[in-house]
Amino acid sequence: MIKQIIIGFLIGIASNLAGIYLYIFFFVKHEFGESIRMAIQNGSVGNIIALGALLNLAVFFLLLRKGKIYQARGVVFATILAAIFILISKF
Numbered sequence: 001m002i003k004q005i006i007i008g009f010l011i012g013i014a015s016n017l018a019g020i021y022l023y024i025f026f027f028v029k030h031e032f033g034e035s036i037r038m039a040i041q042n043g044s045v046g047n048i049i050a051l052g053a054l055l056n057l058a059v060f061f062l063l064l065r066k067g068k069i070y071q072a073r074g075v076v077f078a079t080i081l082a083a084i085f086i087l088i089s090k091f
Contacts, residue, residue, distance in 0.1 A: 001070055004068070004070035004071050004074070005070050005071070005073050005074040005077070006074060007071055007074060008063065008068070008070060008071030008072060008073060008074020008075050008077070008078075009074035009075070009077050009078050010074070010078075011059060011063075011071060011074065011075060011078075012056050012059065012060075012074055012075035012076075012077065012078025012079060013078050013081075015055045015056050015059045015075070015078075016049070016052045016053050016055065016056055016078060016079075016082055017052065018052075018055060019051065019052030019053060019054060019055030019056070020048055020049065020051070020052030021052075022052075022055070023048065023051045023052060024036075024048070036048075043089075045089050046085075046086035046087075046089040046090055049082055049085060049086050049089075050082075050086055052082075053079055053082045053083075056075055056078065056079045056082075059075055060072050060075045060076065060079075063075060
């Protein structure tokens with residue numbers, strides 16, 4: 001059970017990172033590293049992380065559909081971690 005939650009957590013983190021990359025790739029005109037640097041300077045890192053976390057929603061429902069409840073819980077934990085990081089970056 002714990003192993004499945006950890007696997008889900010890692011899937012959630014990877015999904016969030018993939019969402020961040022996809023957002024920057026499709027919607028930002030600058031390169032990835034430059035976009036991250038600009039986001040840090042502007043204080044909008046939390047916004048980018050939040051948009052990346054939207055991909056976790058799809059992964060969560062996909063795991064539920066496949067019956068992998070504990071992995072879906074891990075994705076929820078990863079999303080909560082992202083929310084905490086967003087909250088910290090706002091202050």
